[in-house]
Amino acid sequence: MTAALATPALATDGLSVNFGALLATQNVSLDLPAGARHALIGPNGAGKTTLINLLTGLLRPSGGEIRLHGATITHASPAERVRRGLVRTFQINSLFPALTPLESVTLAVCERRGLTRSWLSRLSRRTDAIDEALALLDRLGLGPDAERPTRELAYGRQRLVEIALALACEPRVLLLDEPAAGVPARESAELFEVIAGLPRDLAILFIEHDMDLVFRFADRITVLVGGQVLCHGTPAEIAENPEVRRVYLGSSGHG
Numbered sequence: 001m002t003a004a005l006a007t008p009a010l011a012t013d014g015l016s017v018n019f020g021a022l023l024a025t026q027n028v029s030l031d032l033p034a035g036a037r038h039a040l041i042g043p044n045g046a047g048k049t050t051l052i053n054l055l056t057g058l059l060r061p062s063g064g065e066i067r068l069h070g071a072t073i074t075h076a077s078p079a080e081r082v083r084r085g086l087v088r089t090f091q092i093n094s095l096f097p098a099l100t101p102l103e104s105v106t107l108a109v110c111e112r113r114g115l116t117r118s119w120l121s122r123l124s125r126r127t128d129a130i131d132e133a134l135a136l137l138d139r140l141g142l143g144p145d146a147e148r149p150t151r152e153l154a155y156g157r158q159r160l161v162e163i164a165l166a167l168a169c170e171p172r173v174l175l176l177d178e179p180a181a182g183v184p185a186r187e188s189a190e191l192f193e194v195i196a197g198l199p200r201d202l203a204i205l206f207i208e209h210d211m212d213l214v215f216r217f218a219d220r221i222t223v224l225v226g227g228q229v230l231c232h233g234t235p236a237e238i239a240e241n242p243e244v245r246r247v248y249l250g251s252s253g254h255g
């Protein structure tokens with residue numbers, strides 16, 4: 001394998017942050033190769049969202065390093081990280097309910113292309129942006145809902161629109177904070193089928209509490225407890241790990 005191929009899409013080394021006396025992230029080191037489907041699991045308060053906030057630049061680390069495709073981005077602004085291809089979705093629904101998915105995603109495409117600031121942008125470029133947005137929505141199976149107000153969509157479909165918005169930024173690494181939170185079980189499996197089918201060169205780090213979804217869709221898992229990495233491993237390794245069973249999965253476990 002060449003050095004370029006071996007460079008992780010996303011890596012952290014010794015990442016740490018504290019809130020006063022609380023060490024919310026302690027010395028976390030993580031590697032995601034291109035194409036990873038990597039789950040971040042752990043009990044409530046383990047530091048999962050804090051880690052995502054460090055990765056996206058919403059929080060400043062007190063120590064450690066973050067690299068995106070080998071380039072250090074530890075102190076880059078959130079907007080700069082998005083420009084470089086590190087994009088997230090949030091745990092809570094952050095959509096404009098009155099806009100249609102097509103309107104929202106077209107705006108995101110225009111923003112990426114630098115078309116939103118000038119009303120003098122040529123109409124044809126805006127038409128191209130609409131075409132790109134439609135193609136993206138079609139790829140996610142949202143074509144039939146593209147022109148309905150977002151608030152009328154089933155919740156699982158709304159979460160898919162959030163993923164479409166993230167994809168409009170052309171990410172190379174996608175961070176999903178509980179993409180299926182609040183989504184009924186049948187819809188959440190469909191949602192994860194779509195996530196699993198996203199381009200294979202896109203690295204995905206996702207937080208998920210539903211262990212059936214985690215063990216079905218992740219190719220690697222990191223277990224966080226008390227802000228620290230308890231272990232990394234394949235789903236089979238995590239399912240068999242007695243310490244993980246003790247602190248998180250319970251005696252029934254998975255696998």
Ligand SMILES: Nc1ncnc2c1ncn2[C@@H]1O[C@H](COP(=O)(O)OP(=O)(O)OP(=O)(O)O)[C@@H](O)[C@H]1O
Binds near residue numbers: 024043048051
């Ligand atoms: N801005 C903040 N100020 C102070 N403490 C915080 C802040 N954000 C998070 N915390 C604390 O840091 C710890 C980690 O929280 P975090 O939200 O990252 O956990 P989590 O693993 O994502 O939990 P959950 O599964 O419940 O979403 C918790 O004890 C939380 O109360």
